[in-house]
Amino acid sequence: MPQYILKRVLYMIPTLFGLSLIAFMIIQLPPGDYVTSMIASMQDSGANVDPRQVERLREIYGFNDPIWLQYLKWIGGILTRGDFGYSFEWNRPVADLIWERMGSTLAISVAALLFVWAVALPIGIYSAVRRHSVGDYVFTFIGFIGLAVPNFILALALMYMSYRYFGQSVGGLFSPEYVDAPWSWGKFVDLLAHLWIPIIVIGTSGTAAMIRVIRANLSDELRKPYVITAKAKGLPEHKVVIKYPLRIALNPFVSAIGWVLPELVSGVTITAIVLNLPTAGPLLLRALISQDMYLAGSFILLMGVLTLVGMLISDLLLALLDPRIRFT
Amino acid sequence: MTKPDLGTEGETRDDVALSVENLSLDFKLRTEILHAARDVSFKLRRGKTLCLVGESGSGKSVTARALMRIIDSNGIIANGRILLDDPKGKIDIAQLDERSKDLLAIRGGRIGLIFQEPMSSLSPVHTIGSQIIEALRLHRNMSKAEARAETIELLRQVEIPNPDKMIDRYTFEFSGGMRQRAMIAMALSANPEILIADEPTTALDVTTQAEILDLIKRLQVSRGMAMLLITHDMGVVAEVADEVAVMHYGRIVEFGSVDDIFYEPKHDYTKRLLNSTVKLEQNRRSTKRDSEVGTGKVILSARNLSKLYGASTAWFGGSTHAIKAVDDVSFDLHAGENLGIVGESGSGKTTLGRMLLRIIEPTSGSVMFNGDNGPLDVTKLSKRQLRDYYSEVRLVFQDPFASLNPRMTVRDIVGDPLRVTKKIGGKALDDRVCELLSLVGLDPSTRERYPHAFSGGQRQRIGIARSLALDPKIIIADEATAALDVSIRSQVLDLLLDIQKRLGLSFVFISHDISVVRYFCDRVGVMHRGKLVEIGPTEEICTAPKQLYTQSLISAVPNPDPRNKRMLHRTRFKD
Numbered sequence: 001m002p003q004y005i006l007k008r009v010l011y012m013i014p015t016l017f018g019l020s021l022i023a024f025m026i027i028q029l030p031p032g033d034y035v036t037s038m039i040a041s042m043q044d045s046g047a048n049v050d051p052r053q054v055e056r057l058r059e060i061y062g063f064n065d066p067i068w069l070q071y072l073k074w075i076g077g078i079l080t081r082g083d084f085g086y087s088f089e090w091n092r093p094v095a096d097l098i099w100e101r102m103g104s105t106l107a108i109s110v111a112a113l114l115f116v117w118a119v120a121l122p123i124g125i126y127s128a129v130r131r132h133s134v135g136d137y138v139f140t141f142i143g144f145i146g147l148a149v150p151n152f153i154l155a156l157a158l159m160y161m162s163y164r165y166f167g168q169s170v171g172g173l174f175s176p177e178y179v180d181a182p183w184s185w186g187k188f189v190d191l192l193a194h195l196w197i198p199i200i201v202i203g204t205s206g207t208a209a210m211i212r213v214i215r216a217n218l219s220d221e222l223r224k225p226y227v228i229t230a231k232a233k234g235l236p237e238h239k240v241v242i243k244y245p246l247r248i249a250l251n252p253f254v255s256a257i258g259w260v261l262p263e264l265v266s267g268v269t270i271t272a273i274v275l276n277l278p279t280a281g282p283l284l285l286r287a288l289i290s291q292d293m294y295l296a297g298s299f300i301l302l303m304g305v306l307t308l309v310g311m312l313i314s315d316l317l318l319a320l321l322d323p324r325i326r327f328t
Numbered sequence: 329m330t331k332p333d334l335g336t337e338g339e340t341r342d343d344v345a346l347s348v349e350n351l352s353l354d355f356k357l358r359t360e361i362l363h364a365a366r367d368v369s370f371k372l373r374r375g376k377t378l379c380l381v382g383e384s385g386s387g388k389s390v391t392a393r394a395l396m397r398i399i400d401s402n403g404i405i406a407n408g409r410i411l412l413d414d415p416k417g418k419i420d421i422a423q424l425d426e427r428s429k430d431l432l433a434i435r436g437g438r439i440g441l442i443f444q445e446p447m448s449s450l451s452p453v454h455t456i457g458s459q460i461i462e463a464l465r466l467h468r469n470m471s472k473a474e475a476r477a478e479t480i481e482l483l484r485q486v487e488i489p490n491p492d493k494m495i496d497r498y499t500f501e502f503s504g505g506m507r508q509r510a511m512i513a514m515a516l517s518a519n520p521e522i523l524i525a526d527e528p529t530t531a532l533d534v535t536t537q538a539e540i541l542d543l544i545k546r547l548q549v550s551r552g553m554a555m556l557l558i559t560h561d562m563g564v565v566a567e568v569a570d571e572v573a574v575m576h577y578g579r580i581v582e583f584g585s586v587d588d589i590f591y592e593p594k595h596d597y598t599k600r601l602l603n604s605t606v607k608l609e610q611n612r613r614s615t616k617r618d619s620e621v622g623t624g625k626v627i628l629s630a631r632n633l634s635k636l637y638g639a640s641t642a643w644f645g646g647s648t649h650a651i652k653a654v655d656d657v658s659f660d661l662h663a664g665e666n667l668g669i670v671g672e673s674g675s676g677k678t679t680l681g682r683m684l685l686r687i688i689e690p691t692s693g694s695v696m697f698n699g700d701n702g703p704l705d706v707t708k709l710s711k712r713q714l715r716d717y718y719s720e721v722r723l724v725f726q727d728p729f730a731s732l733n734p735r736m737t738v739r740d741i742v743g744d745p746l747r748v749t750k751k752i753g754g755k756a757l758d759d760r761v762c763e764l765l766s767l768v769g770l771d772p773s774t775r776e777r778y779p780h781a782f783s784g785g786q787r788q789r790i791g792i793a794r795s796l797a798l799d800p801k802i803i804i805a806d807e808a809t810a811a812l813d814v815s816i817r818s819q820v821l822d823l824l825l826d827i828q829k830r831l832g833l834s835f836v837f838i839s840h841d842i843s844v845v846r847y848f849c850d851r852v853g854v855m856h857r858g859k860l861v862e863i864g865p866t867e868e869i870c871t872a873p874k875q876l877y878t879q880s881l882i883s884a885v886p887n888p889d890p891r892n893k894r895m896l897h898r899t900r901f902k903d
Contacts, residue, residue, distance in 0.1 A: 226452075228443070229451075231398050232396055234463070237427065244454075247453060322453055323452075324452055
């Protein structure tokens with residue numbers, strides 16, 4: 001097993017190298033650079049641009065270097081100093097920017113994920129065990145509505161409702177008076193009061209999809225002969241379902257962790273913009289629009305790393321859960 | 329344990345352990361109600377075996393599961409009583425609440441169940457031990473350590489080698505026979521008075537089947553259990569039954585002692601069932617004189633065929649052990665001859681059949697085909713040349729359900745080889761399809777239907793019609809009748825023989841079922857671990873085999889004659 005992990009980590013090195021190349025290439029793809037887009041927006045607002053100053057900026061930022069040198073400088077900084085470069089737009093190191101947003105991003109994403117599991121798991125099991133019952137149809141109906149309604153519509157509707165009926169300030173994670181206040185009980189309650197909207201908005205479509213998958217997986221497993229064996233042993237039905245088929249039906253979810261991790265960081269950008277959440281999604285979008293190349297590149301690289309780590313974790317977990325899978 | 333000791337008290341009590349009275353089971357389907365069992369009555373006696381016989385769909389499994397109240401949610405017990413003998417009077421299982429403690433105590437505690445698929449009837453992600461320990465702790469007040477010790481003892485009783493190590497293994501590390509043994513250990517863990525065995529050996533090889541039946545029988549006798557054995561195989565019935573109930577369309581049509589059923593059957597259906605079984609015990613082609621066997625022109629010959637699996641090296645060094653699936657096999661097939669290939673699962677017979685067609689590339693050796701255009705080295709043909717070869721040599725598959733495309737009509741399925749080779753089209757193709765369908769005994773007017781509208785036997789006929797479409801010289805039939813009921817099986821075999829007579833075909837007939845091969849083939853080759861251990865005329869192989877392995881294989885086949893039980897005196901083969 002340790003040997004297997006070592007092997008997998010070694011495999012990750014060339015993959016990461018390729019990933020960083022691709023990330024760098026993606027941010028170089030659009031014509032022009034940060035300075036171009038800065039000039040464009042300055043000219044839009046009527047300001048005069050001195051060509052010499054532009055040239056000087058290019059010099060400072062290193063845009064005149066050949067691409068491979070730019071890449072080497074960037075990746076060298078990451079590897080040797082943990083320096084992900086400098087955000088032109090925010091005038092701050094990229095690493096600071098990302099870490100700052102990471103806390104709230106993870107809080108919201110993990111809360112939404114827990115919400116999805118807490119709601120979807122019991123409903124999915126119920127739907128599978130009592131397939132074609134009235135309850136199953138009701139949940140299926142609600143589930144499809146959840147899948148079909150776009151997240152931002154739901155976000156707008158919930159924001160309107162919370163403003164109209166609960167008199168809450170909408171958007172963001174805190175009411176204005178708490179934004180810069182130190183942590184206190186009041187701030188925590190205020191956070192909870194704001195948090196439910198993004199959680200429900202982000203969670204609904206996931207919940208709906210999850211119910212369908214659990215229902216499908218589990219009803220396949222319920223028909224397997226080993227379920228009858230367990231029943232014939234004299235095991236009560238709820239124990240039969242939880243111990244045997246559910247255990248196997250959940251395996252596919254473990255293998256999906258690889259997708260969940262990057263999703264946690266960059267997912268639900270539109271919802272975050274609509275709800276004005278201080279998460280990483282909007283930051284990434286802004287960086288891509290303004291060609292803030294080191295910020296965007298670091299984001300893409302970070303998501304790649306998270307995908308790889310997620311895949312490794314899910315492979316290891318799956319092997320622990322399912323004895324049929326061997327390390328080779 | 330609250331249960332009374334059966335050995336001492338059994339004599340004073342009624343020896344009927346369980347009696348079923350007028351049991352009817354209904355299943356609510358989309359448009360109608362299916363009466364899966366109607367007015368079924370029988371008694372299970374301590375120490376005796378009742379065999380419930382019938383073909384697929386006759387309601388025997390459902391009836392057996394109803395005794396433990398394990399039926400699908402759309403099914404109900406419409407009528408009747410299931411009386412379980414109890415010191416406090418009789419318990420009617422049919423009246424118990426589905427979730428009651430009483431019922432849970434009966435399931436596994438007083439009635440044990442073994443069933444057919446040893447591959448999937450145990451959980452793949454729990455160890456064998458944990459599954460048996462769970463059953464023990466449900467019914468017998470045991471600590472974990474006691475239950476573990478008892479489990480090891482049980483595994484020893486079902487003759488699993490190294491039980492103290494095997495207890496921590498997973499099901500996929502067990503062979504089919506071992507899994508069935510573990511299943512038996514689990515069913516017996518709580519000392520049930522009644523054992524229900526639902527086709528316990530259908531998925532196993534004959535030699536394994538003989539061992540498992542042997543084991544069940546011995547355990548039953550030593551524990552004085554009543555047993556309900558469900559099977560479709562009259563040979564098994566004759567070997568183990570005391571009493572027999574014959575089931576047909578949800579009713580028990582005949583009931584009697586095993587001797588009566590075999591020697592004085594009264595109901596027509598019982599007679600039909602017996603006839604089709606006994607018929608397979610003879611060789612349909614034995615009218616041919618021995619000297620005629622294997623005298624025609626050699627049409628296909630295999631020389632030193634071998635197939636190695638897993639000989640490649642892995643990425644990170646270290647080559648895995650190679651498995652010789654087929655090891656140096658040579659034989660000749662004569663024109664107009666039926667050659668049988670028998671062997672247990674994993675003996676390489678299917679791989680051999682596929683190599684003859686080069687669906688699987690042989691690792692070494694050659695196949696020569698001697699058609700109308702002179703000899704042809706099949707192993708050297710290019711992809712394009714193989715196509716012509718494929719119109720001469722066709723394959724018939726085992727599973728009539730999976731081998732037909734469900735989205736194609738029968739006409740498209742049967743006509744597909746003709747369309748692919750672009751020989752004929754339009755009206756001529758349609759006529760040819762009609763001709764083929766009537767050749768295999770199907771009504772040509774059904775050719776616009778889809779496969780799901782046909783029964784298993786009919787589907788196999790469609791598959792045969794497809795294989796005949798291009799006028800082949802040789803048909804390779806891989807377990808072509810394994811998925812069919814006995815009566816249908818003999819019909820399909822007769823059909824094949826009939827077609828052979830008319831079209832002058834040769835067959836390579838691959839099967840694990842010795843009686844089928846005996847009925848159908850002129851010569852038989854016996855395969856064991858990739859090697860062809862013996863080849864010769866059918867009668868000789870079946871009555872006086874020379875090799876020890878063949879002897880053990882032949883003697884393990886159940887004999888459908890209760891007065892002459894063959895299995896118990898079988899030759900055992902150890903290597």
